[in-house]
Amino acid sequence: MNKRILIVDDSATLRASVNFVLTDAGYEVVQAKNGEEGLDILKRLKVSSSKIDMIISDINMPVMDGITFVKEVKKGEFRFVPILILTTESENAKKMEGKAAGASGWLVKPFKPEQLLWVVKKFVR
Amino acid sequence: MAEKKTLYEIFTEEASEIISMLENDLLELETDIENKNLVNSIFRYIHTLKGSSGMVDYFLLTKFTHELENILARIRSGDLKITPGLINLFLSAIDTLKQFLLYKPENAEDNIGLEVRALIEGIRKFKGLDISESDKEKKIPSSAKDNFEEKILQISMKFRPDIFETGTDPLMLLRELSEVSEIIRIKANTESIPAIEKLQYERLYLSWEMLLKTDRPLSTIENIFIFVKEDNTIVMEDVTDKFIGGIDTRYADKMLGEILEEEGYVTESELLEIIDNQKKMGEILVDSKNLDTNIVDKVLESQKKSRDLQISSTIRVDASKLDKLVNIVGELVISIARINQLVSEQSYKNRDLYDASEQLERISRYVQEQVMKVRMVPIEGTFRRFQRIVRDTARELDKRINLFMSGSDTELDKTLIEQIEDPLKHLIRNAVDHGVGSPDERIAAGKPVEGSIWLRAYQQEGKIIIEVEDDGKGIDKKAILRKAGEKGLYKGGDLSNKEIYNFLFLPGFTTAKHVSEISGRGVGLDVVRKNIESLRGSIDVFSETGKGTLFRLKLPLTLAIIEGMQVSIGEEIITVPLFSIVEAVRPEDNIVKTIEGKGELMEFRESYIPLLRLYEIFGFETKVKDPANALILILEGHHRKIGLMVDDVIGQQQVVIKSLEKNYRQVPGISGATVLGGGKISLILDVYGLEKLAFGDMT
Missing domain, CATH: 3.30.70.1110 (Histidine kinase CheA-like, P2 response regulator-binding domain)
Structure with a gap:
């Protein structure tokens, strides 16, 4: 069975590129535009007893930002699921904030397909 | 559906959406410049654009949005105020952003490169803004x-x-x-x-x-x-x-x-x-x-x-830390020895305690030995440098000399090694210059043309011995006596070899006919001896005419600890270094004679040696003033044996030397002080210093 990864990002370009790269590599990708949508998807997965193998989330998003989202995930059923946060160089402090909130790692935007795969493979096999 | 589009198409769609929303927000901000929500939203749009452009390799756009993001970050942090000028700058940036979407990333540089760069310049020059390119360079991973x-x-x-x-x-x-x-x-x-x-x-x-x-x-x-x-x-x-x-x-x-x-x-x-x-x-x-x-x-x-x-791996440790450790361990050993002594005095009362205390003392000595070893370094490194010195010096003098070394694995205290390097260097140069003769001289004397110098190190009787020997012509005793005569130091009479060689160690004494570049630099054997003695070592010369000369240095294993004999004078306890003591005698009546101008002499082994009363020299109070009631230590000085009168011997003990210079000032005749087991301070006698003090010797 394919491993399932959730990407949460307000940028359609970013979601699309993550989708392309990961689908190509054999993962199943689920997309959300912000933290709130992300939580909603997780709720539905829980109801259907489906599992999720990894979450990739942007930090700077409208409606619900990435940090809040990570904190919410850590409160629930999926708290052991590794979360990768996406940051930019200018957000070094955010990496640490994300880690403190419970993220497992980070990836700096923009990234190359191989970088994304490298990090994802750190957490999902 | 999105899946059918290329990534770039998704990007341009998203970007034009973002740009139009950016424009709206900016226009709104112009009328409501205090609105923080608007600034946040603008920041997010630019941020998203920057991230997305990077994903499609639109580097020029990434660069441009990065600059915009920097200004926005400063506005958000309150570092920069929103002014109409700033809003204008942003509006023209929006126009440029729209242009970006008209071109493919690979063509953008040719079409709008200049314009973008000009705008970036404009952004950087914006009042109060100083974003240097070097900030970015620092982030490049090395x-x-x-x-x-x-x-x-x-x-x-x-x-x-x-x-x-x-x-x-x-x-x-x-x-x-x-x-x-x-x-x-x-x-x-x-x-x-x-x-x-x-x-x-x-x-x-x-x-x-x-x-x-x-x-x-x-x-x-x-x-x-x-x-x-x-x-x-x-x-x-x-x-x-x-x-x-x-x-x-x-x-x-x-x-x-x-x-x-x-x-x-x-x-x-x-x-x-x-x-x-x-x-x-x-x-x-x-x-x-x-x-x-x-x-x-x-x-x-x-x-x-x-x-x-067995390649010894190394850790670098600050030498002063080691010194401290050596000192403390020394104190520990002494305190334990003191306890052991007290316990042994009552050993009949508690045999187990006595055994345990003995064991403790043994272990503490072992610890001390090991700690001392930490400071020990093989002399090899120093020896190896001499190889070079011999080679170079010999070449300068047109001599052919082989240096033979033995015992270069002999270990010495690091401080000692550092401090004997110069004296040794001097002795070696001396051997090359004055010891080994020129090829002509050697041939005339029936010796091999190539001279030999031996450098040896070994341990003997708890001391380090270092020898420098050459196979030269030996020391010319007649020349020394002649020179000593000229200087008024020798007034005739029979002198032992040792006494004759002693002249060599006087300041300014040289028998060399010519002052060469190599060894005649005013630094004579007197300095060598002084250096060695300051390390509580000694130097001896042996020479045979036509065969060669040997300089032998005797050095203590360590500088931090000496074996001392504690003697009392009234209330005072003085530590006399054991290596200077020849023997201790209880004099019979009438052995002391007073000779005009020469002070007191005492009979010792059928000759007369000077007698010094320690209480007189240092001005101590004591009741023991008659030599017949006192104890006399026979000490080996530079030029003579000395009888030193003290009240009594207390015992023999290892002591850790504390420098007086560091804690007080240099005192003639005293090389340092030590703290005894009971907390009492004992001065350590400097025998050569004492000799100088009492007889006004030149050395």
């Missing part, structure tokens, strides 16, 4: 510096127990490590796993230690731990140096059990249990753990190889 040589790393990984909650699985890290390196050995510490009923499945109880070999850059290995290094204990050490030809040199100093434990074949507690049995380690391990004999044999072999190699 992976280029990594070398690709094979290295051996020792890694210890200890994770927080709730690591699983952070979504990280250590197993993943181990797998990753095995992909980029060869794991030589790995050990999981299982000791902290609790009993099964207390086991929490969500927690991690293991930690790992491993040794791995890789030719990847260090950063590759470091990157594996990139997400866990902050809140877990990951220690990585490059131990390549410790391995020679695949042999772990650290095995040499380790016990078999220790190695097996490190490699994870046995646990520490198993080991301790077995050690209690005190059988032969290998056998016990094989029996009790069903440990494969092959493993034990393999480890034993590695251990043996390592020991064979």
Whole structure:
């Protein structure tokens, strides 16, 4: 069975590129535009007893930002699921904030397909 | 649907959407410049645009949005105020952004490159803004510096127990490590796993230690731990140096059990249990753990190889720290010796206490020995430098000289080595210059054209002996006496060889007909002797005409401690260095004679030697003023034996020398002080200084 990864990002370009790269590599990708949508998807997965193998989330998003989202995930059923946060160089402090909130790692935007795969493979096999 | 579009199409769609929303927000901001929400939203749009452009390799756009983001970040932090000028700048930036979408990334540079650069310049020059390019350069990772040589790393990984909650699985890290390196050995510490009923499945109880070999850059290995290094204990050490030809040199100093434990074949507690049995380690391990004999044999072999190699690995330690340690340990030994003495006086009362105290003293001496060893360095390095000096000096003088060295592995206190280098250098130059004759002279004397100089170091009777010997013409005693006569130092009469050679050590005394560049620089043997004596050493000369000359230095093993004899004068206790004492005598009546102009003399072995009363010299109070009631120590001075009158001998003890100069000031006749067991201070006598003080000698 394919491993399932959730990407949460307000940028359609970013979601699309993550989708392309990961689908190509054999993962199943689920997309959300912000933290709130992300939580909603997780709720539905829980109801259907489906599992999720990894979450990739942007930090700077409208409606619900990435940090809040990570904190919410850590409160629930999926708290052991590794979360990768996406940051930019200018957000070094955010990496640490994300880690403190419970993220497992980070990836700096923009990234190359191989970088994304490298990090994802750190957490999902 | 989006899936059918290319990534770039998705990007332009999203970007034009963002740009139009940006424009709206900006126009609104113009009328409501205090609105923080608007600024945040603008920041987010630019930020998203920057991220997206990077994903489609639109670098010019990434660069441009990065600049915009920087200004916005400053506005958000309140560092920069929104002004109409700033809003105008942003509006023209929006126009440029729209243009970006008209071109493909690969054509953008040609069409709008100039315009974008001009605008970036404009943004940077904007009042109060100073974003230098160098900020960015600093962030470029220095992976280029990594070398690709094979290295051996020792890694210890200890994770927080709730690591699983952070979504990280250590197993993943181990797998990753095995992909980029060869794991030589790995050990999981299982000791902290609790009993099964207390086991929490969500927690991690293991930690790992491993040794791995890789030719990847260090950063590759470091990157594996990139997400866990902050809140877990990951220690990585490059131990390549410790391995020679695949042999772990650290095995040499380790016990078999220790190695097996490190490699994870046995646990520490198993080991301790077995050690209690005190059988032969290998056998016990094989029996009790069903440990494969092959493993034990393999480890034993590695251990043996390592020991064979015995390359001492080094740690740099500040010398002053060692000095402190040596001092403290010295004090410890002395205090323990004192306790032992007190206990032994009552040994009949408590035999067990006496035995324990004896044992304690033995151990403390052993500790001291080991601590002293830490300071010891082989003299090899210094000797090797002399090889060069001999070669160069001989060449300058057109001589042919071979230097033979022995005992270069003799170990000396580091301070001593440093301080004898100059005196030794002088002696060696002397040997080359004055000792070994010119080829002509040598041929005339029937000697091989090539001269020889021997440099030897060895330990004898608790002292370090260093000799410099040459096979030259020997010391010309007549020339010395002539010169001494000219200087008014010799007024005729028979002198022993020793007395004659002593002239050589007087300041400004040289018999060389010519003052050469090599040894006649005004630094004479007098300085050599002074230096050696300041190290509580001595120098002797032996020479045979036509055969050669030998200079022998005797040095203490260490500078920090001396064997001393404690003597009393009234209330005072003085420590006399044991190496200066020839013997102690209880004089009979009438052995002391007073001679006009020469002071007091005493009879000793059918000759007369000067008698010094220590209480007079230092002005101590004592009731013992009659030599017949006193004790006289016979001391070996430079020029003579001296009788030193003291009240009585208290005992013999090792003492740690404390410099008076450092704590007070230099006192003639005193080389330092020491604290005795009971807390009393005892001055340490400087015999050569005393001689100088009493007789006004030139040396």
